[in-house]
Amino acid sequence: MSSVHVELGERSYDVLVAANLIPNLGRHMAARMDARRAAIVTDENVGRLYLEPVRQALSDAEIDSVEIVVAPGEASKSFSTLERVVRELLAARLERSDIVIALGGGVVGDLAGFAAAITRRGMSLVQVATSLLAQVDSSVGGKTGINTPEGKNLVGAFFQPRLVLADTSTLDTLPPREFRAGYAEVAKYGLIDDADFFSWLEENRAAVFSGEDARGEAIRRSVAAKARVVATDEREAGTRALLNLGHTFGHALEAACNYDASRIIHGEGVAIGMAMAHRFSVHQGLCAPETAERVERHLAAAGLPTHMNSIPGRGFSTSELMDHIAQDKKVKAGRLTFILSRGIGEAFIAEDVAPHSVETFIAGEL
Numbered sequence: 001m002s003s004v005h006v007e008l009g010e011r012s013y014d015v016l017v018a019a020n021l022i023p024n025l026g027r028h029m030a031a032r033m034d035a036r037r038a039a040i041v042t043d044e045n046v047g048r049l050y051l052e053p054v055r056q057a058l059s060d061a062e063i064d065s066v067e068i069v070v071a072p073g074e075a076s077k078s079f080s081t082l083e084r085v086v087r088e089l090l091a092a093r094l095e096r097s098d099i100v101i102a103l104g105g106g107v108v109g110d111l112a113g114f115a116a117a118i119t120r121r122g123m124s125l126v127q128v129a130t131s132l133l134a135q136v137d138s139s140v141g142g143k144t145g146i147n148t149p150e151g152k153n154l155v156g157a158f159f160q161p162r163l164v165l166a167d168t169s170t171l172d173t174l175p176p177r178e179f180r181a182g183y184a185e186v187a188k189y190g191l192i193d194d195a196d197f198f199s200w201l202e203e204n205r206a207a208v209f210s211g212e213d214a215r216g217e218a219i220r221r222s223v224a225a226k227a228r229v230v231a232t233d234e235r236e237a238g239t240r241a242l243l244n245l246g247h248t249f250g251h252a253l254e255a256a257c258n259y260d261a262s263r264i265i266h267g268e269g270v271a272i273g274m275a276m277a278h279r280f281s282v283h284q285g286l287c288a289p290e291t292a293e294r295v296e297r298h299l300a301a302a303g304l305p306t307h308m309n310s311i312p313g314r315g316f317s318t319s320e321l322m323d324h325i326a327q328d329k330k331v332k333a334g335r336l337t338f339i340l341s342r343g344i345g346e347a348f349i350a351e352d353v354a355p356h357s358v359e360t361f362i363a364g365e366l
């Protein structure tokens with residue numbers, strides 16, 4: 001078993017990455033916290049597959065548990081589902097010292113994490129991440145929250161878990177489209193600041209998609225990258241913003257598709273967004289065209305989209321995308337903040353991007 005430590009002083013925690021971790025969940029918890037009662041929050045898909053083994057693992061460690069099951073999908077990151085989860089936690093008479101276990105992908109992690117943050121002013125949180133995206137990204141770092149009609153993730157809290165489990169065996173049941181989408185976030189870590197990792201992914205992509213060893217290695221390296229960023233900039237005052245590579249364009253596309261999963265899911269938006277961020281960097285004279293082509297080649301080889309024209313039912317307008325970009329929370333004082341790149345592994349924060357240059361670029365992409 002490999003373990004990555006997220007160093008945040010007295011709020012530090014471990015991220016365990018290995019196959020077959022769930023059967024030992026209760027023991028891993030008991031070793032780290034006073035664990036007597038827990039609520040398992042999950043969605044219907046994940047619950048069907050993993051609720052029973054999780055329940056068993058908790059009972060093996062003499063931890064009592066209750067279950068809260070929500071509908072799968074982004075729509076569950078809402079005020080109404082949050083209310084339901086919080087009220088079920090209270091109705092089950094869970095105390096502040098009890099534990100919320102987020103069992104699932106990023107949707108459950110963000111929702112249950114936020115519920116844990118606000119219920120009784122903060123319960124203990126354990127993330128059991130079951131999607132690739134959750135294992136390499138959303139379960140680590142403490143961002144929790146929900147969506148509102150005004151936008152994604154606009155309501156939430158920074159709330160660090162006490163423990164994260166990335167049981168790589170759970171990925172065997174993840175739908176292939178979800179695996180590919182999660183892979184976009186893996187590639188992101190190479191593109192941000194680790195050219196060696198990106199080259200390793202170029203050589204080992206097929207093995208990451210099909211074999212336990214390479215998959216575990218890719219996840220461990222991704223988690224280590226995320227842990228490093230979070231330890232230096234927990235609240236996104238600076239370098240943590242690099243993790244948003246591809247996300248400004250990606251979020252705009254998700255919003256323009258009304259978060260309709262039949263058209264686009266988060267990781268696909270990130271893949272298109274990263275390809276666009278590199279093409280935009282070329283457009284701005286910052287980056288060689290070969291770099292953008294290399295990024296596109298790798299994402300496409302992984303079965304990911306790299307252009308908004310490949311989104312089913314496309315038909316976006318420049319002005320609607322600009323509106324979404326302007327609403328993105330990474331906008332400061334009317335100027336646009338983008339993560340741009342000078343090369344593979346050389347992403348940087350550009351805080352003063354002129355809106356008209358983005359507009360020209362998008363018009364050229366359509």
Ligand code: NAD
Nearest residue numbers: 045046072105106107108130131133134138143170173174
């Ligand atoms: P998700 O949670 O919706 O999971 C994707 C689908 O896979 C769901 O239908 C789920 O039921 C299913 N699933 C999950 N694990 C499974 C498994 N092992 N076997 C079978 N089915 C499984 O989506 P996601 O991609 O994991 O997460 C996306 C969310 O994460 C978005 O809301 C995004 O905003 C958020 N996010 C948060 C952060 C953060 O730092 N908090 C970072 C990145 C993304």
Ligand code: ZN
Nearest residue numbers: 137185266270
């Ligand atoms: Zn993301």
